[in-house]
Amino acid sequence: MSTVQIPEHFTVNDKHQDAYIINYAHQEKLFRQKISFEYYTFSLLVEGIKEIHTSSANDKIYPFNFLVVKRGNCLMTEKLSNNSTYRSKLVLFSKDFLQEFIRKYQITISKNESSSSSLYQILAFDDYIRLYVQSISSIEISPRMQRAKVEELLIYCYEKFGSQLFSFLTTELTYPNLQQVVEEHVNENLSVEELAFLCNMSISTFKRAFYQTYDATPSKWIKNKRLELSKNDLQDVKLRASDIYLKYGFGSLSRYISAFKETYGITPKQFQQSLK
Structure with missing residues (x-):
């Protein structure tokens, strides 16, 4: 299965933007799709269930929760609701957009070494996020308005969570070594290709490193x-x-x-x- 690149997967016919709002919906179950996040992503889940597998953790995300993902690789499964639908709102933004926001609002970033091993955080909807989802659902949003709505969400996060979430986002993901990844996922029936992807390695490099580690x-x-x-x-x-x-x-x-x-x-x- 090929790798889905975010945001390129959603923007094939568009000019490059540094911020996107995407209404994402489908009616076919997606199973352990390889996803490479090149933009920071907020996935606000409305309907269905999302499962995420990373090099160091696995989780399920249910409706009215949202996933905050920084740049890196993961496997994702998307299960349909009882109405045979999966729906979420995707908020995507580039590294330059995030750095511009941090400078504009003079956010102080503190180093957090524990954030380097985690690709994502899971947060719950509140009344504001419910209204935010409604505001980006009803009409097609121009590129300028998309930038404004992404900034609005980041302002909300800063006011609610302080600089902690931004420290998490700006801490580059550090991939665990091969042994940690393999033994974390040994019971999950992942393929060699999937394990290599979670290690951020090619299959040939993974196989060589595996043999060197385990003989x-x-x-x-x-x-x-x-x-x-x-x-x-x-x-x-x-x-x-x-x-x-x-x-x-x-x-x-x-x-x-x-x-x-x-x-x-x-x-x-x-x-x-x-x-x-």
Whole structure:
């Protein structure tokens, strides 16, 4: 699956702008789409559910919450509502726009090292944001008005959250090392391509770095690690192989039992019997 570049994905036929307001809606589920944010983005969710996977965290975002994302890579799933629709309002702005805003309002930025490992924050709607969403929903907004509405939202954020949110946005994302990313997501059945994307690496670079780290190919190591973790779970004799095989990314119970026996020489059931 190709990578969606933000804002280019939404602005193919437009002249370049440093700020955009986009009414975003669709009726097809989007599953773990690779997203590269080149602009800062506020995603104000109106309908549906968004899931985000980054190099260091995963979260779900529900309607009437909004996602504040700085520049970097993530995987996104968008689930439809009961009305078979996903809707959000996207507020996008460039690094130059943000720096101009910070200078204009003389915002003091403090260094926050913990912000460097996080791509996003999740905030809840309040009455002002509900009215703001309405104000950008009903009419087509000119480029000049889009800049004004983006600035309005940033003024609101500054008055409500102070400089903290701006310190977060201006702290460049630092990608964790490969080992941290792989072990954070080992149970999520991510592909090698997806893991490489979250590490901000090409697939070939990721595979080389992986082998240097683990002395094994990604597929072999991940399979063995999942089996090891599942074996730990099976020490609780109340659990059965049928309870855990999906948790560890095996598509069927028979595939899990076969892989377990191939690795350990016994079936999961025989392993549990040996514990008694």
